[in-house]
Amino acid sequence: MMASDKTYDSFPPLENALSEPNGLLAAGGDLSPRRLLEAYRKGIFPWFNKDEPILWWSPDPRMVLFPSELKISRSLRKTLKKDHYRIHTDRSFDQVMHACASPRKEQTGTWIHPEMIAAYVDLHEMGLAHSIETWVDGSLVGGLYGVSLGKVFFGESMFSSVTDASKLAFVHLVQQLQAWGFGLIDCQVKSDHLASLGAREISRMEFSQRLDLLISSLEPSKKWDFGRTRIE
Incomplete structure (x- = not known):
């Protein structure tokens, strides 16, 4: 899982995503333009509840x-x-x-x-x-x-x-x-x-x-x- 400190960590390989819940790949990080654009380019998107860690998803199928x-x-x-x-x-x-x-x-x-x-x-x-x-x-x-x-x-x-x-x-x-x-x-x-x-x-x-x-x-x-x- 991605760390949430100030250093920049890339996303894990997509094959590391969980099957249950479907597509959960990483947690943490931030919602900076740099990270969001890297996520979209790789087929990953954020979805999480307020006041909880950022969760990143790549479901299969899509x-x-x-x-x-x-x-x-x-x-x-x-x-x-x-x-x-x-x-x-x-x-x-x-x-x-x-x-x-x-x-x-x-x-x-x-x-x-x-x-x-x-x-x-x-x-x-x-x-x-x-x-x-x-x-x-x-x-x-x-x-x-x-x-x-x-x-x-x-x-x-x-x-x-x-x-x-x-x-x-x-x-x-x-x-x-x-x-x-x-x-x-x-x-x-x-x-x-x-x-x-x-x-x-x-x-x-x-x-x-x-x-x-x-x-x-x-x-x-x-x-x-x-x-x-x-x-x-």
């Missing part, structure tokens, strides 16, 4: 979406073609994170606590973390945020305050990433919500190999401003 495999239901396609909403990027990154941090139904807490928000705001200011937002009548009603490295987008969390708001943001994101030549969207762990949109599981080894091919730079590649993409 839930991913290949942009070309996006599935849009008939009902969602009808909603996408309406004009009642607007999609914006990076207009209110902090607000998206705080909305994602709100406890879901039957939950009493959140893993997106102030320490996590501050860390991802740092990445956002570096041009590496982004929010994709659904707005209706001037109000933020849904969206998601994540980290973009090379040709990979690492999705972190999403929220909706009205029906399908996060799906609207997600579909626009996927179609734009496909147009930009992105090869992979990381969805971390299996969920029925993401599976309905075309995400599927691959092995940790395959995921790691794809990252090696798709991440050639840790620098922001372009300004994230794609407005409202056309839905075919």
Whole structure:
């Protein structure tokens, strides 16, 4: 396990991750941009409760979406073609994170606590973390945020305050990433919500190999401003 002192320690090999709980690889360290970027480049992400040690995960299998495999239901396609909403990027990154941090139904807490928000705001200011937002009548009603490295987008969390708001943001994101030549969207762990949109599981080894091919730079590649993409 990673030490949590002031010296910088790299992550253990991915094969050291536990099978139970699935993917737990290391504990400790910090949420500095340097460590977070190393983690994402290796297929590792942080998830931990407030006031507990930072835990680092690399589950096997890994839930991913290949942009070309996006599935849009008939009902969602009808909603996408309406004009009642607007999609914006990076207009209110902090607000998206705080909305994602709100406890879901039957939950009493959140893993997106102030320490996590501050860390991802740092990445956002570096041009590496982004929010994709659904707005209706001037109000933020849904969206998601994540980290973009090379040709990979690492999705972190999403929220909706009205029906399908996060799906609207997600579909626009996927179609734009496909147009930009992105090869992979990381969805971390299996969920029925993401599976309905075309995400599927691959092995940790395959995921790691794809990252090696798709991440050639840790620098922001372009300004994230794609407005409202056309839905075919």
